[in-house]
Amino acid sequence: MTKGLDGPLEIGGVTFTSRLIVGTGKYKTNEVMVDAIRASGAEMVTVAVRRVDLDRTKEEAILHHLPPEDYFLLANTAGCYTAEDAVRYARLARAAGFNEFIKLEVIGDELTLLPDVHATLEAARTLAGEGFKVMAYTNDDLITALRLEDAGCAAVMPLASPIGSGLGIVNPYFIREIKRRLEVPVIVDAGVGTASDACITMEQGVDGVLMNTALAAAGDPVRMAHAMRHGVVAGRLAYLAGRMPAREIAVPSSPTVGMLD
Amino acid sequence: MSEQTTIKVQLNGKERVIDRGHTVRSLLAWLELTPGMVVVELNRDILERDRYEEFPVTEGDALELVHFVGGG
Numbered sequence: 001m002t003k004g005l006d007g008p009l010e011i012g013g014v015t016f017t018s019r020l021i022v023g024t025g026k027y028k029t030n031e032v033m034v035d036a037i038r039a040s041g042a043e044m045v046t047v048a049v050r051r052v053d054l055d056r057t058k059e060e061a062i063l064h065h066l067p068p069e070d071y072f073l074l075a076n077t078a079g080c081y082t083a084e085d086a087v088r089y090a091r092l093a094r095a096a097g098f099n100e101f102i103k104l105e106v107i108g109d110e111l112t113l114l115p116d117v118h119a120t121l122e123a124a125r126t127l128a129g130e131g132f133k134v135m136a137y138t139n140d141d142l143i144t145a146l147r148l149e150d151a152g153c154a155a156v157m158p159l160a161s162p163i164g165s166g167l168g169i170v171n172p173y174f175i176r177e178i179k180r181r182l183e184v185p186v187i188v189d190a191g192v193g194t195a196s197d198a199c200i201t202m203e204q205g206v207d208g209v210l211m212n213t214a215l216a217a218a219g220d221p222v223r224m225a226h227a228m229r230h231g232v233v234a235g236r237l238a239y240l241a242g243r244m245p246a247r248e249i250a251v252p253s254s255p256t257v258g259m260l261d
Numbered sequence: 262m263s264e265q266t267t268i269k270v271q272l273n274g275k276e277r278v279i280d281r282g283h284t285v286r287s288l289l290a291w292l293e294l295t296p297g298m299v300v301v302e303l304n305r306d307i308l309e310r311d312r313y314e315e316f317p318v319t320e321g322d323a324l325e326l327v328h329f330v331g332g333g
Contacts, residue, residue, distance in 0.1 A: 023333030033331065048332025051273040051325065052299055054292060061298050061328045078332050092327050095300045095307045163333070190333075212333025 006236055009208055011185050012101060012133035012154035014072065016043050019202070020232045021074065021187065023212025027221065030065045036215050037066070039225035044072040046103055046210070048079070049089050068098055074135065076103035081116070083123035090127050101154070102127060103189075103210075105137040113163040117144045121151060128152030137189050140174040142181060149182050156182055157189035157210060160201055164213045166193030169201050176204045195224070195231030202235025203243075271323040279318070286313035288324075299326050 009016045022042040027033035037045060047062055066073075075093030077086040083106060090102040104123055108116030115138050127134050133154040138144050140158045148156045158178055161167035168191060169175060179186045185207040192198050192211045201209050209232055218224035267278050279288065285308060289296050301308045302325040303316055318324070 024331040025333045027331065046333055047329040049300075049327050050330045050332075052294060052328050054273060054275075054326070062331050063298065063329060073329070075329065076332055091307055092300050092302065092325075093329075095310070096329065097310065210333075 006233075006240060009185065011135065011187075014099075014101075016072070016208075018043050018229075018232075019208040019236055020198075020229060021046065021189075021208060021210040022215060022225075023210070024062055024066065025212050026216040028216075030062075032221050033216070034065050036221040036225040037071070039222050039229065040215065041229045042071075044074050046074045046076050046212070048076055049093050072101075073098045074101050074103050077105050077123075078103075078107075080106050081108070081119075082106065083119040083126070086119070086123040087126050090123075090132060091130075094132065099133075100131060101133045101135065103135050103137060103157070104153075115139055115159075117141065120144075121147055124148055124151040124153050135187065140171050140178065142174065142177050145178045145182055145186075149184050153184060155185040155187050155207075157187045159190040160188050160197065161191030163190040164217075165191055166197075166214060166217075167191055168193050168197035169204070172200070172204050175201070175206060179205045179207075192228075195227035198228050198231035199235035199238070202232050203239050205239050208232075268318070268320040270318060270321065273324070273326055283318040284314045285316045285318060285324075288318050289313065289326075292326075294326065299328050301326055 009019050018041045020040055020042045021044045022037055022040050023046045024033055077089040080086040080089055086104060086106045093102060106116045106119040106123055107113050117138055120136055120138060124134050124136050128151055135155040135157055136148045136153045137157045145156045160169040187208040187210055188201045188206050189210040192214050198209050215221045215225050266281055268281050269276055269278055285301055304323050
């Protein structure tokens with residue numbers, strides 16, 4: 001759809017056509033998840049690292065449903081509250097043998113799930129030093145984003161609004177400022193609720209959007225995945241095209257001359 | 262006094278009694294887990310997948326068996 005209209009997204013030396021990254025959590029069934037991810041057009045999908053359920057009462061490995069040859073797996077450190085834990089999860093994820101990428105997430109508060117930026121920075125330095133391609137989830141703070149870039153992150157991922165909130169982009173100005181100042185890709189991660197949110201987020205000029213709940217918790221996840229795919233493309237192309245200036249007066253679109261007497 | 266035929270280990274945070282003499286590889290087989298689908302941490306050290314048979318499981322070991330699940 002965007003052939004010739006948009007370039008690829010490159011993160012840590014890997015090239016993606018889609019600017020939408022999707023999670024794999026919270027779907028009602030694995031079938032719906034697979035269909036939604038396919039509809040989204042995403043190439044990179046996030047997964048979490050957890051203990052194998054040895055009682056096998058539920059849960060099978062996600063890889064049975066998402067063939068690693070079809071998707072680029074981005075393991076996360078979700079659920080970690082310390083730098084040490086996040087580093088441990090990242091190392092376990094890398095040992096699975098797919099790639100060096102990690103979505104670094106260190107949470108600082110249970111209620112808002114806002115990131116602990118100090119711990120995130122500490123873990124980012126450690127992991128980048130170990131050769132990880134770190135994609136760091138952070139808040140919409142420019143200084144933290146700059147420090148994460150300095151720490152060697154492959155991408156910096158400020159939130160639009162809290163994880164799972166669906167509130168959309170609450171601070172477009174800060175997101176734009178982060179995008180303006182960073183060299184590495186800026187991916188907005190968390191908070192998108194519907195297709196217009198994805199579109200408005202991409203209109204800020206960022207390189208991509210990562211979402212999970214907006215698809216998984218939609219009334220019809222597959223249909224919403226289609227909508228998100230279009231929303232991301234629409235926002236990206238609108239950004240590249242450059243919008244007309246907004247003005248609070250009307251200007252006619254049709255000629256004012258040649259009217260009948 | 263005859264040697265115990267079982268040992269106690271911590272398996273994913275729970276105490277489990279297993280047969281003595283397992284390697285990590287044979288333990289995974291006993292648990293019906295595909296080695297390629299899990300990552301093993303033995304006493305906080307991550308093991309290389311092609312070396313599971315080199316690590317005996319002994320009394321008091323703490324093993325974590327993890328894999329990828331859905332997440333955002």
